[in-house]
Amino acid sequence: MLELAIGIILGCCALGAGMAMIAGIGPGIGEGNAVAKACEAIGRQPECKGDVTTTMLMGCAVAETTGLYALVIAILLIFLAPAQMVNILTSTIGSMG
Amino acid sequence: MQEKTSRFRAVDALLILMIVLPILFGIVLQIATKPPSEGIAISGARIFFTIPFFFQDIPITESQVNSWIVVVALLGLCLYLTHGIATKTKTRRQHFAEMIVEKVTNMVRGNMGEYFTGFGPFIAAILGLSAFSSLMTLVGLYPPTSDINVVAGWAILVFILITYYKLKGGILHYMKSYCEPVPLFAPMNLVSEIATPVSMAFRHYGNVLSGTVISTLVAAALQGISAMTLGWFWGQIPFLQIGIPAVLSLYFDLFSGCLQAFIFAMLTMLYVSGGFPAEQYEKRRLRRSQKKAS
Numbered sequence: 001m002l003e004l005a006i007g008i009i010l011g012c013c014a015l016g017a018g019m020a021m022i023a024g025i026g027p028g029i030g031e032g033n034a035v036a037k038a039c040e041a042i043g044r045q046p047e048c049k050g051d052v053t054t055t056m057l058m059g060c061a062v063a064e065t066t067g068l069y070a071l072v073i074a075i076l077l078i079f080l081a082p083a084q085m086v087n088i089l090t091s092t093i094g095s096m097g
Numbered sequence: 098m099q100e101k102t103s104r105f106r107a108v109d110a111l112l113i114l115m116i117v118l119p120i121l122f123g124i125v126l127q128i129a130t131k132p133p134s135e136g137i138a139i140s141g142a143r144i145f146f147t148i149p150f151f152f153q154d155i156p157i158t159e160s161q162v163n164s165w166i167v168v169v170a171l172l173g174l175c176l177y178l179t180h181g182i183a184t185k186t187k188t189r190r191q192h193f194a195e196m197i198v199e200k201v202t203n204m205v206r207g208n209m210g211e212y213f214t215g216f217g218p219f220i221a222a223i224l225g226l227s228a229f230s231s232l233m234t235l236v237g238l239y240p241p242t243s244d245i246n247v248v249a250g251w252a253i254l255v256f257i258l259i260t261y262y263k264l265k266g267g268i269l270h271y272m273k274s275y276c277e278p279v280p281l282f283a284p285m286n287l288v289s290e291i292a293t294p295v296s297m298a299f300r301h302y303g304n305v306l307s308g309t310v311i312s313t314l315v316a317a318a319l320q321g322i323s324a325m326t327l328g329w330f331w332g333q334i335p336f337l338q339i340g341i342p343a344v345l346s347l348y349f350d351l352f353s354g355c356l357q358a359f360i361f362a363m364l365t366m367l368y369v370s371g372g373f374p375a376e377q378y379e380k381r382r383l384r385r386s387q388k389k390a391s
Contacts, residue, residue, distance in 0.1 A: 061360040065296050068303035075306070079139070 002093065009085045017077040023070030030063040105181060112180060115173030119166040123238050126162070139313055142244050160244035167229050167241065197221070208363070209370035216366070223251065224362045231305055231354025234346075242357070243305040245298060252294035252301075255365050259293070259372045266374030267381055274374075297364060304357045308349030316342050 038056040042049050130145070142159040178194040201221045206214055230242045241247045263271050275286045316338060323337040 057356060058360065058363055061300060061356075061364075064304075065300055068299050068307075069296075071303050071307055072299055075310075079141075 002089075005089055006086055009089065010082050013077050013082045013085070016081075017074040020070045020074045020077065024067050027064050027067035031060045034059050034063065108180060109177070112173050112177040116170050116177065119169045119173075120236060120238075123163060123166045123233075124236060127238060139310055142239060158244070159239045160241040160247050163233055163238055164226075164230060164241040164247055166238075167226060167233065171225050171229060205366060208366045210375075212373070212375070213366075213370055216369070220362050220366060223365060224358050227251075227301070227358035227361050228355050231358065232350065234309070234350045234354075240305055240309070240354075242301060242354075243309055245302045248302045249294070249298040251361070252298040255297065255368065256294040258365075259368050262369055262373040266377035270374060270377050293368060297361065301357050301361050304353055308353055312342060312345050312349055315345055 034056055038052050041052050045052075130143070144156045144158050145162065147154040147156045178190050178197075180190075181188065182191050182194070198217070198221075201224070202214065202217045205217045205220055209216060227242060230247070231240050233240045263274070275283050275290075277286065319337040319341060323334070327334070327336075
């Protein structure tokens, strides 16, 4: 029974990490839009390439933030959560039995 | 052009040693203390030892030691670049140092305005520390920026600066800025205020860490593929691992590391100068000077 419980914990942590990274879609679309518009702007006005590139990189970095939140959660779920959850499980079983 | 004396050369050599020796020390320390790992292992910073303290022990981790290495090496680099600096005789390194100072000063002045010109050294320090910390991966050391504690420390420092410059407009004005546009929004403004350092720390740390994780995974996958295609004996030769990880490293270590340093410095400048209430500050200063005059 304990093996099953630990297996469920590990599997759900991995699933949760994978599902958290669905958030990667958002920054992908957003940054794609930003770069596309920057390309258009450079095509229209090649002389302000430097300014456009700097601003675009800044915007991309800010748009990336939500994706990075998801990444941090996924990393926590993979590296930290299983051990914690198993600890909680074993301690509760120990206190019960 | 005066002749370089032997003393000048000796000091030069010492300064170059000051740059190289910490990095060599880091590599030796890593070789000496890192346990041999089996297969892929993605782990955080190793703890060297802990200092007992009143309420909580202070662990001295790899990221701390590596950031000290970066600090000492950067100090050596700065001293080397400014060594033998003169008003007239211009050496190549003096030109380089002047170029760096000029670039940073122009960037600060362009982004923050005339009032914040004194921020140049701080921004340059953040840029250099962050960029060289991320570039530590190039010599195979643990990059301090992939530890959230290091980056969170910087972000908290920036947050204190932001709040300090916001308070320049008077404490009432600062409190009022939370009640924009209506007092009902105060909790949300508070959350967004706290989200600033959190997002700064997560952005920098997440980018560097994701680069490390992806490089490790790709290297492991290539090892698996080469072992699968060539059998157990010839597969020991890592023929697929030549070159392909280097392309990833070019992006994740060089480009991403320098870009994140630039973005961190840029966001620092924007937040600090954006939070500074210039009009209110001028008004207060005028009022104060009038009071003093009367």
